[in-house]
Amino acid sequence: MPLPDSGTTWPPIDPLVQSDLADWDAWYSAEPDRLEARYEGRGTAGVQNRPSQYAGGLRGRVARWFWGNPTPAGEKRDKLHIPLAGDIARTSSGLLFSEPPKLISDDTATQERLDKLVEKGLHPTLLEGGELCAALGGAYFRVVWDGDVSDRPWIDTVAADRAVPEFRYGRLVAVTFWTVLPGPDGIDDRRVYRHLERHEKGRIYHGLYEGTGTTLGAVRPLEEHPQTAPLASQVDAEGGLDTGAPNHLTASYMPNVRPARGWRHIPSAAYWGQSDFQGIEGILDALDEAWSSWMRDIQNGKGRIVVADALLQSHGPGKGASWEEEKRVFTGLNMLPNMGGDKGGRPIDVVQFAIRVAEHRDTCAALVNEAAREAGYSASTFGEASEGSAVTATEIRARQRRTLLTRSRKTLYAIPALSDIVAALLAVEAGFRFGVQGLDLSEPPKVEFEDSISESAGELATTSELLRRAEAASTETLVKMNHPDWDDKQVKAETEAILAETGRGPTADPVLTGAEGAIDAGFPSDGGGPRP
Template sequence: MALPSGGPWPPAELDAVRDKTAVWDAWYCGDPDVLSSIYGGQVGTDPGGTGFYASERGGLRGRVGRAVSRWFWGSSTPPGERRSKLHVPLASDIATTGSALLFSEPPTVSSEDKATNDRLDDLVDDGLHGTLLEAAELACALGGVYLRTVWDRTLYPAPWLDVHPASHAVPEWQWGRLAAVTFWRILEADGDHVVRHLERHEPGFILHGLYQGTRDELGVRIPLTDQPATAGLAAVLGPDGDAIPTGIKQLTATYVPNMRPNRIWRGIPAAAHLGRPDIAGAEPLLDALDEVYSSWMRDVHLGKARIIVPRAYLESAGPGQGSTFDADRQIYSDLNLLPRSGDSAMITPVQFAIRVAEHRDTAQDLVEQILRTAGYSAQSFGEQGQTAVTATEVVARERQSFTTRNRKIVYWRPALAEAIETLLAIDKAVFGSTVTPQRPEIEFGDSVSEDPQTIATTVELLRRGEAASTETLVRMQHPDWEDAQITAEADKILAESGRMLSDPVATGAEGPGAPGFGGGGAA
């Protein structure tokens, strides 16, 4: 149980992870400056404050030489020209869509114990849905995400789940399970002077440390009170300590992989258990897509109509001020020109063709290849129009997307259940909850909801055919209702329709039409 004492940061054994994560982060951010920094070696924007792009130790181009110069984003802009490269934010669209497929509807978190279930309702209803949407998007983009249990009595009287990106974490694995993890963030960066805050999660403890170093070196420990962002932790830790006891045996951080196995890190022990993002392997295709769209826009720019006129047609703006030609002017004064043999049109129009079909077809094929590599159907991105269809038709058209969603649920369900169990344990250990912590049941909602009109038609047909009870029909119409609400609604429908007394099959009660009632029964 100790924080690092110095050395390279992040640790050198994660250099390979750092390289690829920075590439995926650049495509996810979608900033042309960042892409140029990654592939062209130009110092640009550092989106995550990692120090990767400006570091002599880091930088993809610095590690693999001139290989990335063959990439579209690796070529430099000639001096004197403005950058004409265009970026298509398909990588971020894929991450957003992947998140929506998983959590467009909030998952159901429940427990068999009523007291635990009631407490879960209080904890889960407090913004968990938004947290999961954010976490799933980061996992799709970077290959995985961390859910950590946090609490602050001055802010809120209960613990909650927080999201931490995988790009700012150093995990430690034991038999394929997360044994400890160190999160880090840069609080101050001035040239080569960097101040980092490290937060290490171990079973039973959370450790905090503040370091002053360089972009490549962790440096030396300094007091937490030196930075406003960590000064409040000093009072909790005490003057000589750096650990906060959690009072529980569980690790207060959970790793959620986006998809496994990771094809490129299988031989690296420190990274073999990390997940892979949706765009893994599609980076060259994304680069080619940007090149196609940039070429398309270049055609648009060059295709603007231009005219070439003799110098005598130009009107002088004065000595040293150049000359101009007004193409919108209707009447010109006589020009003192000698006609030339065979020269009937001295004003020459120039307009290049814009290859719309060629560019569009190439871009469309690249998009389909990228989506297929990511595991999604083109229909999930609106590539087949916006014609209204039923939920069954949607599932049939987007089978590949829903197959990918089901694979991701295999990783999300146990990780989310573990994180929420830890949330209950902290709630009891720190906040004095009387609920016994236990692992909840997680049910993922449908990513495509059936149209209400379609459900109503189905209910009406089942009612006419007497193929379902009133309670079953109400449950179909309102799948999110509790049992008590469904029973009460069914009773109201039966009472208003007059079937409460005349339909013993529906109600289970005797009435005028029941056997043995009145004159119809045996004497």
């Protein structure tokens, strides 16, 4: 049976890889409770501070991250979180998929299906996958179908921490996805239901397990859980079903970037991708500490008034006293020494601590810039202050050169993943399950990414004029450059219209058109020299 045996430890992933994925997931979630829980703090009520947090040496230093520092008993948590990690992941996804990539086929019917695929919801799926990919080092695409939802299959995305892949020489050959299902008492670590879905070339296997938080436990019939019951009638005795595409794996893996520096020595994870957060966790932690310190300065900087006892109005024995701010006349003042030690004293003192705005702002800005640089981006990508003047596309490219290089690198991994999963989708549609006719499966579709920075109309016009003067581009080339979204028919029509209006169209051949054509072309009908 291709699915795991009962009692298997789950997930069967190296502990270091699981730990890193859990760290990145906590930063990506932007939830302070999860960060505290992850870094040994008091993320949940009733959890006591661990002795290691008070220890010295390496053990104590690792446990005493800012998010691992114990909150003193009796005090409220004053830690604030800046969701820079989520901003990095969202920015990465936008750089890749802010415009949907072009899916291109030489076959007309196949091209129409690809265009409809993009229109029917592929774009948001790619945006979601791109964000998960940047956060967790990779994301998976899979072909799914459900007759109650759609009469055609579609593409779904799965996070890297919910999959167990199998690679062969860097190529994905099989992958097992799992989903934790709610039991009769909800989600409970003591009784965990998991749905496993294994994709192999031409086959998908489904299994239901009842175990604990760390083991699969016993195999259960698919009918025992309402979410897997519909699959029971579709699978065979081995728990699998044919996809109708025997030559295609109905799943693909899109790594963020390779190699994963921290995992390259782990055989089972050597071909996994590297998260944008790898190596900057400490910077993210320091940013939250600096930001929290800034906010603490604001709280401490609130003005306080210290008044002498004589200015307080007693409410009787055991009932305390209060200060009447609006009262104009006080009698019987009993002067106190002032803060400087003068004998005269002052009955009222104002305490106002300084707020270190510039120091905190500069520290936070430096940490953000360093985190962006380590993740492979330019600081301007994350809102570096500009002078307010308009900038050209060339200036933007110069400022964001590091970001654009990272984007180009990521597209190299995204293109084969998208091409493979779209080819698998077309093959499933053309198979016995759906029987779609007329699709060309001889070659996988080509994938082209749009330019993330577009020139303005003025910049394009200036470039076109310079190319025209240098006689370095034809009219048709210039039309294509100014209208990249036009098809060949539109480009040809516009080119002919421009040539006709400017008088640069084709000159009539007197040999082919005769005397009338010769006269129209500016030549005498008798074949002599030019007319005077």
